[in-house]
Amino acid sequence: MLRDNGGVTDRVTTSSGALFERALAVTPGGVNSPVRSFSAVGGTPRFIRSAAGAWLHDVDGNEYVDLICSWGPMLLGHAHPEVQAAVAEALARGTSYGTPTIPEVELAEEIVARTPVERVRFVSSGTEATMSAIRLARGFTGRDLVVKFAGCYHGHVDSLLASAGSGLATLSVPGTPGVPASAAGETIVLPYNDPAAVSAAFAEHGERIACLITEAAPGNMGVVAPTEGFNAFLARTCRDHGALFISDEVMTGFRASKQGAWGLDGATEGWIPDLMTFGKVMGGGFPAAAFGGRADVMSRLAPEGPVYQAGTLSGNPIATTAGLATLRLATDEVYAHLNATADTIKTAATAALSAAGVPHVVQSAGTMFSVFFRDGAVTDFAGASAQDSGAYAAFFHAMLDAGVYLPPSAYESWFVSAAHDDRAVSTILDALPGAARAAAIGSA
Numbered sequence: 001m002l003r004d005n006g007g008v009t010d011r012v013t014t015s016s017g018a019l020f021e022r023a024l025a026v027t028p029g030g031v032n033s034p035v036r037s038f039s040a041v042g043g044t045p046r047f048i049r050s051a052a053g054a055w056l057h058d059v060d061g062n063e064y065v066d067l068i069c070s071w072g073p074m075l076l077g078h079a080h081p082e083v084q085a086a087v088a089e090a091l092a093r094g095t096s097y098g099t100p101t102i103p104e105v106e107l108a109e110e111i112v113a114r115t116p117v118e119r120v121r122f123v124s125s126g127t128e129a130t131m132s133a134i135r136l137a138r139g140f141t142g143r144d145l146v147v148k149f150a151g152c153y154h155g156h157v158d159s160l161l162a163s164a165g166s167g168l169a170t171l172s173v174p175g176t177p178g179v180p181a182s183a184a185g186e187t188i189v190l191p192y193n194d195p196a197a198v199s200a201a202f203a204e205h206g207e208r209i210a211c212l213i214t215e216a217a218p219g220n221m222g223v224v225a226p227t228e229g230f231n232a233f234l235a236r237t238c239r240d241h242g243a244l245f246i247s248d249e250v251m252t253g254f255r256a257s258k259q260g261a262w263g264l265d266g267a268t269e270g271w272i273p274d275l276m277t278f279g280k281v282m283g284g285g286f287p288a289a290a291f292g293g294r295a296d297v298m299s300r301l302a303p304e305g306p307v308y309q310a311g312t313l314s315g316n317p318i319a320t321t322a323g324l325a326t327l328r329l330a331t332d333e334v335y336a337h338l339n340a341t342a343d344t345i346k347t348a349a350t351a352a353l354s355a356a357g358v359p360h361v362v363q364s365a366g367t368m369f370s371v372f373f374r375d376g377a378v379t380d381f382a383g384a385s386a387q388d389s390g391a392y393a394a395f396f397h398a399m400l401d402a403g404v405y406l407p408p409s410a411y412e413s414w415f416v417s418a419a420h421d422d423r424a425v426s427t428i429l430d431a432l433p434g435a436a437r438a439a440a441i442g443s444a
């Protein structure tokens with residue numbers, strides 16, 4: 001417990017281990033989002049006191065190169081001076097007014113300029129963005145069913161936490177207690193990268209399908225890029241059946257490339273999602289997210305149309321200021337640096353794991369990448385699940401001990417930032433051979 005010791009911070013009660021015990025006493029699992037807990041890799045989560053550039057500093061005085069970047073948002077690195085200055089300036093003018101403000105218009109203009117969406121509505125989390133996009137798709141089409149892919153995460157929306165119940169194109173069962181069977185029963189879960197399964201589901205249920213939602217390039221089962229033409233096929237299939245195609249770019253938006261994952265396929269193939277969702281990078285480290293798309297669909301939203309959607313802190317001036325500053329600083333040079341840095345790390349990881357004889361495959365989508373601890377390309381969730389998570393846990397802890405903070409789960413993307421410089425990258429490269437040997441021993 002926190003003790004009064006005359007204003008002197010007690011190091012013992014504020015170490016990561018002691019803080020985690022305090023947290024466990026007041027918060028389920030000691031964390032406010034499950035994967036932070038280290039339950040997938042074992043051990044005690046580090047409590048971070050501060051971060052700058054590519055580095056995290058924990059309460060015990062350790063520093064780590066950050067390969068999570070707050071699960072994506074910190075594209076420019078932590079505490080970027082220009083973003084900090086913009087936020088400080090906005091903060092001095094008050095934190096929330098519940099009225100329209102300048103930065104939300106400017107951020108919306110920036111998003112419309114970079115992506116194919118014509119209108120955007122801001123919300124405070126990616127979950128809210130996908131939930132609202134689905135409500136809008138249902139309101140627009142007058143239909144109820146939603147198609148999603150196993151292994152794609154779209155936030156903790158009831159109908160999107162369904163898992164594949166009895167296989168192909170069956171109406172599914174809830175993936176967690178607390179989701180009504182009725183909500184899960186509105187969701188069709190299909191294997192990713194499987195056009196035949198999509199065609200079969202639309203052939204059977206096409207007239208009842210409101211929308212198909214997919215991660216534009218999945219990063220929530222590790223990075224599993226769409227096979228060539230898959231997103232184009234999804235867009236076409238939806239159009240042919242009068243359903244809306246929702247591309248979830250909460251993770252990939254302004255991250256996979258300057259134009260998100262859409263910049264990697266849609267921009268050159270010439271298709272456009274009906275609706276898109278954004279979050280993470282566009283909030284610059286604050287809670288901000290958005291959904292947007294075709295003007296005729298977005299105009300069905302209140303107050304223009306009848307589909308209700310609202311938020312007390314939506315478009316918050318501090319969050320939109322941080323997002324705007326981040327996007328304005330996210331230039332072509334930044335994305336070139338992210339790609340080059342990712343390539344260096346991927347090459348070194350492959351070399352180290354090969355030298356140690358650890359089965360692995362490195363996969364990417366633009367600047368995002370991850371390592372699967374198994375042989376052979378991973379194209380769907382079943383493939384992602386068939387990896388050696390024991391080997392990953394050993395690898396993760398060896399990297400952590402060597403000062404590199406990887407995602408505490410084998411099912412997450414690795415993220416780099418514009419602030420990952422030579423010192424940060426050498427720390428990673430120096431840590432890899434030892435971690436690869438640990439993975440070889442830890443492998444089940």
Ligand SMILES: *Cc1c(COP(=O)(O)O)cnc(C)c1O
Pocket residue numbers: 124125126127128130153154155156215220248249250251252279280289
């Ligand atoms: C993170 C994420 C979400 C959920 O966003 P939250 O802000 O955590 O609610 C939704 N979709 C994708 C693809 C994500 O990566």
